[in-house]
Amino acid sequence: MPAPVFDLTGFCAELTIVPELPEVETVRRGLNRLTLHQPIQAGSVLLDRAVAHPESADAFLKALQGLQIKTWKRRGKYLLAALSRAETPSQPQGWLGVHLRMTGQLLWVQQTTPVQGHTRVRLWFQDDRELRFVDQRTFGRLWWVPPARPVETVITGLRRLGPEPFSAAFSPTYLRSALEKRQRAIKTALLDQAIVAGLGNIYADETLFLSGIHPTRLCCDLQPHQVEILHQNIQNVLRSAINQGGTSFSNFLQVSGVNGNYGGIAWVYDRKGQPCRVCQTPIERLRLVGRSAHFCPYCQS
Numbered sequence: 001m002p003a004p005v006f007d008l009t010g011f012c013a014e015l016t017i018v019p020e021l022p023e024v025e026t027v028r029r030g031l032n033r034l035t036l037h038q039p040i041q042a043g044s045v046l047l048d049r050a051v052a053h054p055e056s057a058d059a060f061l062k063a064l065q066g067l068q069i070k071t072w073k074r075r076g077k078y079l080l081a082a083l084s085r086a087e088t089p090s091q092p093q094g095w096l097g098v099h100l101r102m103t104g105q106l107l108w109v110q111q112t113t114p115v116q117g118h119t120r121v122r123l124w125f126q127d128d129r130e131l132r133f134v135d136q137r138t139f140g141r142l143w144w145v146p147p148a149r150p151v152e153t154v155i156t157g158l159r160r161l162g163p164e165p166f167s168a169a170f171s172p173t174y175l176r177s178a179l180e181k182r183q184r185a186i187k188t189a190l191l192d193q194a195i196v197a198g199l200g201n202i203y204a205d206e207t208l209f210l211s212g213i214h215p216t217r218l219c220c221d222l223q224p225h226q227v228e229i230l231h232q233n234i235q236n237v238l239r240s241a242i243n244q245g246g247t248s249f250s251n252f253l254q255v256s257g258v259n260g261n262y263g264g265i266a267w268v269y270d271r272k273g274q275p276c277r278v279c280q281t282p283i284e285r286l287r288l289v290g291r292s293a294h295f296c297p298y299c300q301s
């Protein structure tokens, strides 16, 4: 069986790891390198519910036919392709939205590549190329947003997103006001996409370790200087993971090395029972609102 030309999301193929902001950002950069300025000729939807809008898969494919992608943007964990026509490139033709959710993968393959199980949507480009959406758990979604409609009226999840972690809106002052007075665990707050967009389980655990903050600590109990440290570490951890992805990405074949485990150097994530890299105390894991949290009981309080 011929290998994919390019597996954009190989990091989550063999792991039960949900793509977070750095992984989605890495995928976005890959898509921008491979898929731009080539008309979509046709396609096939193998699982109707993978397409969230329009209601029919036929309408989805019909809308995309003849359009090309000008650029891929990212908002939180949403991928958004700005569409246009080759003849009128400056005239927007709406958006193609993708959310990978738990197990979604985008493959850039030859159309002749055998269709693997869990293939949900196929978009055919020129030169026998294909953007293939594969999704084992089937939570991933694609949208076509017509040009006349604001994106968030179709992809409604966008409305609930808080600021991007690298935007000016995500300031220490903003984070302080978002957390103070809240009687909830800080780990749960960091996973709340309305507070900051794109942070998930891995990088929240890593951020809290680097900040010396226990995951069950209540937001309202954090001191202002701790929130400043937290803010800094959110950005540092994400930037470092994006750079890791970027590094792997420059080596074409190693994109599957972007496996969401933070380049294999996680401080606490998925390290239960292993010695803390700072103090040697075994890393612990607890359940918090249905999610696991990994922490060092000595370094974090």
Ligand SMILES: [Zn+2]
Pocket (backbone or CB within 6 Å): 276, 277, 278, 279, 280, 281, 296, 297, 298, 299, 300
């Ligand atoms: Zn420790």
